Amino acid sequence: MSSAYQVLARKYRPQQFAEVVGQPHIVRTLGNAIARQRIAHAYLFVGPRGTGKTTLARIFAKALNCAKAKAPTAEPCGACDNCAEIAAGSSLDVLEIDGASNNGVEQVRELRETVRYAPGKARFKIIYIDEVHMLSVPAFNALLKTLEEPPPHVKFLFATTDPQKIPLTILSRCQRFDLRRIPSDLIVKHLRGIAKAEKVEVSDDALLAIARGANGGMRDAQSALDQLIAFCGNKIEERDVLTIFGLAPREQVKNLARSLLDARRAEAIATIASLAEEGRDLARLLDELLDRFRALLILLTGASPSELTEEELADLREEAARLQRGRALRILEILSAAQNQMRHALSKRIHLEIALLTAIETQNEIALEEVIARLRGAVPPSSRSAHAAPATPSSDPPVAALREAASGASEPAIAAPLPEMTALWTELREAAGRSVPMLKSALAQARPLSLSGDTLVVGFDRTMEFEKDLADTPKNRETLVARLREITRRPFNLRIVFADDPDLPVGGGSGASKKAASSETQPEAKETFDHDPHIRKALDLFKGEVVKVKRPAAK
Ligand SMILES: [Zn+2]
CATH class of the missing domain: 3.30.300.180 (DnaA, N-terminal domain)
Incomplete structure (x- = not known):
């Protein structure tokens, strides 16, 4: 490693809006604002760590102060004194403050003194406060005074990972931008470019594993690549990455998901056992399973999950074909409950095992939508018109009852399984x-x-x-x-x-013997019902029984 070694995140930090990865909505809006010279006094960048908040703020500062242009420009030259100093962090007109360590009211008062004076040689005096949510309440109050009447030559740029902790009075005076986690495929693409420039050979699987491990943060991905180069030299394989992150191989995550879907319990438990023995991070494994089922659910709603590679998408489509939305939701519920429990658990393995086995049991819960679909299939084509026009009174009790059951009417004729x-x-x-x-x-x-x-x-x-x-x-x-x-x-x-009350099986209030106008129990009607093939099929599907026969009210 040469003495001039620079960490990759710094060396490859984007210097232009066009180079910023994964935040096109922000780049476009900021670019437009600058082009139309409609620049606010204060901006707030919100987003997870390592997604580009500071990078955007620095480029924005250059855009505001570039000396090459006569006015703020969306394409700062990068070469003038102002641009160079901002990139190096040495511009006297751009103050970068770490909110975590300068969070007192004294620091903010000093800041207010500073902003009273015009900028030295740049167009604006720019105050950038990172992790601004760490400011104390008195510090926020002092800051608010400046934000309420900002001097025209001052621009405030704030960044935070935790906007909830910022007072509304401050939030309401900022133009807010929300940065998103950077999709894996974009991280892979960016890292591939860096690897090429650094003359390091990194396999595609390894790049994808780094992106997975970084969880949408470009800085983390670049730091990981730094570490990997330090440990492994110029050739990096997937297993190197998995070891550093404690990640399970992608193939194993897929196997586990499929064991779950196909109810292969022993296989699921064996996979967890071997991953635990290899020292993989089981909480992380659960996160990945959750991500996978979340993506499956998105696929099942007809949308396309955005953060996946083509290969991953093809895998998921195959799984989605075997899964109903209702079950996907149940599995997600179970896994995310386990995620909460695991956070504080000493033995994560048992929670993961229980969650997987519980999720496997969802196979036996018949999803309502599936039942309805099957019921619809059970209705002969000749009576489909009754479905299409439910307002038409039907004199055919089985079809009417089926329709009532399928539409989830408040008083279904078919009861769910009951205790004996x-x-x-x-x-x-x-x-x-x-x-x-x-x-x-x-x-x-x-x-x-x-x-x-x-x-x-x-x-x-x-x-x-x-x-x-x-x-x-x-x-x-x-x-x-x-x-x-x-x-x-x-x-x-x-x-x-x-016991000899004549209208017993009719529902009603306590002890009351009032008779519902439209309901009537007829033993012979129940008999007819019990033998109707459609009803039999419906009872089978619901594992129900006929409790009561109710004729539709006369028109
Ligand atoms: Zn410039």
């Missing part, structure tokens, strides 16, 4: 008896009559009116419903009725 009624009643009786011993013998006189989507109906014989009234006092009802909900973990209701 008799067992539930026994458990409820015992639990309620423990809470209110007096209820025990009263409830022993009742029997469960029906269990529908959200209501358990229990009945007493007419001769047990006293027991029924006892069970149905407001306080006892409350106890019963509370126990019922604890047992089922569902928002269940309880109806207490006389």
Whole structure:
């Protein structure tokens, strides 16, 4: 290494807006503002570390102060005194301040003194405060005074990774630019250029691995390349990069994702075991799995994830073909919950294993959209018109019921799997008896009559009116419903009725015997339902049962 060695990030720092990588929206807007001479007093660059905030600020400073042009220019010459001094960080008219170490009110007061004087030889006095969110509250207040009445020769440029910590009074006086993480393919392209200029041989897999490890930060990517050159010399392979970052090989991440999708549990566990033994960073591995499923979800919505190479995209398309959106969402939920738990966990491996096995189980959860799609497929073509025009009353009960189920009507005719009624009643009786011993013998006189989507109906014989009234006092009802909900973990209701009540299976309020106008239970109709092939298929799909038959209201 020669004594003139310069870190790559500095050596290859973009000097023109056109060279800035991955922030085209900002470059365009700033360029336009300069071209039209509509330059604000204060700018705020927000973005993750190493995405180009300081680089943009320096180029902007040159654009404002370049001596070659008569006015601010979007293409500073880079050669005049002002440009050269700004690039070297030695311009007396451009003050670069680290907000983290100069965060007191005293420093800001000094700053206010400085800005009162006109610039020495440049057009503007430019104050650049990096990590501006680190300023103390009094410092912000002092800064605000200057921002409220800025001298015309002063421009403020702020940068932050954490805009939430900046007071609104400051934010509202800045023009804000949000830098995004730089897509992997752009980082790869940029690094390839550097490697070529440095005469270092870096394989494409290695470049991609560096980009993955840098997670959208160009500076981190360049530092990694620096380190790799120092460790490995002039030839860099993927495994070198993976070792430095503790990353799992991309192939292994893919294998793990596919084990998950295809429910190959043993294989998933074995992959985690071998990666853990190799000392790979398991939290990082989970991050990568999350990124992968996030990209899959984006693909499934019909959009195209932007930060991927063609090869990665082809892989993902193959996986997307085997995945429904509902399941992708569930997997993402499970993995991101695990991500939170892993952050503070001593043993990350167990959390990763649990998350993967749980995510594999989503295979058995039938996604609603899939059920609906299958249901639609179950409806014969002749009745499709009924789907297209749902307002038309149909006299065909099976089709009407199917439509109701498929459209998620509030009172579906087909119930989701329910706890077994008799067992539930026994458990409820015992639990309620423990809470209110007096209820025990009263409830022993009742029997469960029906269990529908959200209501358990229990009945007493007419001769047990006293027991029924006892069970149905407001306080006892409350106890019963509370126990019922604890047992089922569902928002269940309880109806207490006389067992010979004529309109029992109709839903309704507690103990009320009002009859819903449009609903009617007909044993023969239920019979017809049970044997209808479409209904059978629907019941099969939902693993449901027919609880009630409801005819559509007459027109
Ligand atoms: Zn210049």
